[in-house]
Amino acid sequence: MSPQETPSPRRKGWLGAFAIHAVLLLGVAFALYPVLWVASLAFSGSATPEPRVIPWPSEPTLRHLQEVVGATADDGGETVWIFGRQLLNSLVVATATALVGVLIAIPTAYALARFNFLGKRTGMGVLLATQMFPAVASAIPLYLILEASGLLNTRTGLVLCYASTAVPFAIFQLRAAFEAIPVDLEEAAMVDGATRLGAFVRVVLPIARPAIAVTSLFAFMSAYNEFILAATLLDDSKMFTLPVMLQRFVGEYDARWEAFAAGALVVSLPVMGLFYVAQRHLVEGLASGGVKG
Amino acid sequence: MVDIRLRAVTKRFGDTVVLDGVDAAFPDRSFVVLVGKSGCGKSTLLRCIAGLEEVSEGAIEFGGRDVSRLAPRDRDVAMVFQSYALYPHMTVRRNLAFGLELRKERREVIDARVAEVAKLLEIDALLDRHPRALSGGQRQRVAMGRAIVRRPAVFMFDEPLSNLDPALRNQVRVDIRRLHDDLGATSIYVTHDQVEAMTLADVLVVLDRGVVQQIAPPIDVYRRPANRFVAGFVGSPAMNFLEGRIAQNSERAAVELGDGARIEIPPGAGFERLQRGAQVIVGIRPHDVVRGPEGSLVLPVELVETLGSHVHVHGRIGDMPFVAAFEGHQGPRKGERLQLTVGELHLFDAELGVSLG
Numbered sequence: 001m002s003p004q005e006t007p008s009p010r011r012k013g014w015l016g017a018f019a020i021h022a023v024l025l026l027g028v029a030f031a032l033y034p035v036l037w038v039a040s041l042a043f044s045g046s047a048t049p050e051p052r053v054i055p056w057p058s059e060p061t062l063r064h065l066q067e068v069v070g071a072t073a074d075d076g077g078e079t080v081w082i083f084g085r086q087l088l089n090s091l092v093v094a095t096a097t098a099l100v101g102v103l104i105a106i107p108t109a110y111a112l113a114r115f116n117f118l119g120k121r122t123g124m125g126v127l128l129a130t131q132m133f134p135a136v137a138s139a140i141p142l143y144l145i146l147e148a149s150g151l152l153n154t155r156t157g158l159v160l161c162y163a164s165t166a167v168p169f170a171i172f173q174l175r176a177a178f179e180a181i182p183v184d185l186e187e188a189a190m191v192d193g194a195t196r197l198g199a200f201v202r203v204v205l206p207i208a209r210p211a212i213a214v215t216s217l218f219a220f221m222s223a224y225n226e227f228i229l230a231a232t233l234l235d236d237s238k239m240f241t242l243p244v245m246l247q248r249f250v251g252e253y254d255a256r257w258e259a260f261a262a263g264a265l266v267v268s269l270p271v272m273g274l275f276y277v278a279q280r281h282l283v284e285g286l287a288s289g290g291v292k293g
Numbered sequence: 294m295v296d297i298r299l300r301a302v303t304k305r306f307g308d309t310v311v312l313d314g315v316d317a318a319f320p321d322r323s324f325v326v327l328v329g330k331s332g333c334g335k336s337t338l339l340r341c342i343a344g345l346e347e348v349s350e351g352a353i354e355f356g357g358r359d360v361s362r363l364a365p366r367d368r369d370v371a372m373v374f375q376s377y378a379l380y381p382h383m384t385v386r387r388n389l390a391f392g393l394e395l396r397k398e399r400r401e402v403i404d405a406r407v408a409e410v411a412k413l414l415e416i417d418a419l420l421d422r423h424p425r426a427l428s429g430g431q432r433q434r435v436a437m438g439r440a441i442v443r444r445p446a447v448f449m450f451d452e453p454l455s456n457l458d459p460a461l462r463n464q465v466r467v468d469i470r471r472l473h474d475d476l477g478a479t480s481i482y483v484t485h486d487q488v489e490a491m492t493l494a495d496v497l498v499v500l501d502r503g504v505v506q507q508i509a510p511p512i513d514v515y516r517r518p519a520n521r522f523v524a525g526f527v528g529s530p531a532m533n534f535l536e537g538r539i540a541q542n543s544e545r546a547a548v549e550l551g552d553g554a555r556i557e558i559p560p561g562a563g564f565e566r567l568q569r570g571a572q573v574i575v576g577i578r579p580h581d582v583v584r585g586p587e588g589s590l591v592l593p594v595e596l597v598e599t600l601g602s603h604v605h606v607h608g609r610i611g612d613m614p615f616v617a618a619f620e621g622h623q624g625p626r627k628g629e630r631l632q633l634t635v636g637e638l639h640l641f642d643a644e645l646g647v648s649l650g
């Protein structure tokens with residue numbers, strides 16, 4: 001946003017400012033309370049922390065964090081840093097899902113936004129219909145397909161499954177973004193000397209950048225957080241993604257909530273980092289629905 | 294710097310014929326204005342010439358070369374869009390430079406040309422802003438700059454002034470004509486506006502429902518409209534039309550109107566070949582009547598509009614609406630019966646609408 005458009009700060013006196021900040025702080029506290037509670041649990045040393053109102057760790061310790069982050073496993077006689085593997089799995093799977101999903105969705109969404117072709121309406125309908133089924137419903141067929149194609153227990157297999165659910169959503173998001181870009185702009189670029197592809201790359205894509213950023217982030221997040229498919233399709237702890245790893249701390253007979261909380265904190269860090277980096281695009285993308293001419 | 298020929302250009306969208314056999318030849322360096330009612334195909338014709346639409350049939354030639362199948366980028370044209378279509382993610386400087394960058398001009402050349410055009414259009418202070426931080430008038434200038442900077446052979450304008458306020462519109466109109474004269478390119482300009490059409494054009498093209506009605510210098514279109522459509526479309530206020538019949542009285546021809554009124558046809562007006570009794574439409578421009586005691590027409594005054602330099606008097610003759618325009622600011626009063634003498638008049642075939650001149 002250019003400086004010319006930034007609205008001048010409203011002057012309301014310190015009383016008004018105080019009221020606004022009080023309300024905001026209250027809102028933040030409300031939103032953060034559960035998170036703080038998880039954090040306090042993660043740093044608690046006592047075996048069974050007593051329930052309390054103020055989220056503060058009893059007998060503060062880093063033990064659980066160390067246990068989660070430093071987890072190792074035995075791999076054919078060799079000791080491997082299993083947490084590192086799992087973190088890498090999660091990041092690779094989520095990034096690949098976002099990339100594959102958006103790369104497939106961009107040309108599809110553009111075609112749907114700009115051209116008329118046979119089967120367009122039907123195609124859209126089918127795309128929409130796939131969104132109505134929960135991912136779990138497809139877990140068993142996906143298992144069978146991956147087994148048949150030898151992709152069971154691989155990151156590639158997981159990425160394919162995630163991308164297949166990420167793509168339709170990304171298409172709808174990006175189609176709206178492309179439709180909001182006036183055709184005039186592309187035509188101007190073509191008169192200026194660009195090919196159709198050139199106009200797309202130099203004009204449409206940059207303008208749609210915020211929308212593409214939001215869409216990628218959503219795809220990344222959904223893959224990063226997904227549990228059920230990962231738990232179904234992976235059975236080797238070296239292939240696990242972080243949500244599956246977390247799940248092991250709360251087994252059927254033995255719930256280790258401190259370790260679970262510590263793991264949850266660690267798992268959230270990359271996402272928080274990503275949001276922090278991308279926040280400018282996100283605000284732009286979410287606020288304006290992508291673009292304004 | 295090319296002459297443009299349109300050979301039977303036809304454009305269909307599905308079954309709808311939007312342009313029907315448009316033939317025209319525009320000389321090099323001429324300023325061509327396309328006018329017509331909304332939806333008559335002006336923009337479509339412009340877009341066909343620019344290469345943004347492919348013609349269904351016919352050919353478009355630039356300097357004798359058939360360009361009908363060429364992409365816009367290969368036609369050496371520039372266009373100013375009604376929406377301006379400035380690239381929102383680029384500064385004004387990059388908007389101007391974009392076309393030159395695509396053509397792989399050297400950096401120094403680009404910078405020099407951008408600076409030159411920015412100075413010419415007085416937008417040098419805006420070069421580092423984004424389009425959203427510009428006023429409408431400034432955006433319009435940037436859009437013009439983006440067209441000029443490439444020095445194309447043909448300039449296209451699709452209603453470039455319609456988003457400006459009237460005062461600015463007058464000023465930019467003059468600027469556009471001046472730029473055209475300085476740059477020496479061929480310009481094609483689409484407008485709804487009478488004043489723009491009359492003042493800018495070397496050649497005026499009047500379109501109706503995808504068919505060319507007349508191609509001529511604007512003053513010829515005004516003084517000798519080819520048919521009733523053109524006559525009614527060009528000129529403001531619009532020409533009045535009355536139904537009548539040719540009558541012969543002694544040696545002079547006249548038109549007899551339904552209510553018995555007679556309008557003498559001035560000798561030498563080119564209407565000698567008229568058949569007695571033929572049904573005609575008489576066209577009279579509001580400015581071509583004068584008030585006089587022995588007028589051939591009587592106009593009962595229903596409404597008077599005072600414009601400052603002129604008054605427009607509205608009424609009915611027979612059952613046809615009629616407007617008369619007089620200089621000055623003293624109009625007649627409502628209810629008065631004005632006697633009018635007709636100066637110049639136009640005759641059209643009652644059925645075909647073609648001019649009988």
Ligand SMILES: Nc1ncnc2c1ncn2[C@@H]1O[C@H](COP(=O)(O)OP(=O)(O)OP(=O)(O)O)[C@@H](O)[C@H]1O
Nearest residue numbers: 306309311329330331332333334335336337338485
């Ligand atoms: N892509 C298209 N598909 C179908 N019909 C179209 C298309 N583009 C234009 N038309 C039709 O062609 C006709 C002419 O359109 P055009 O835009 O050339 O009119 P115009 O003379 O520029 O009108 P205006 O003065 O309102 O801009 C219209 O009836 C319009 O509906």
Ligand SMILES: [Mg+2]
Nearest residue numbers: 335336337451
């Ligand atoms: Mg138009």
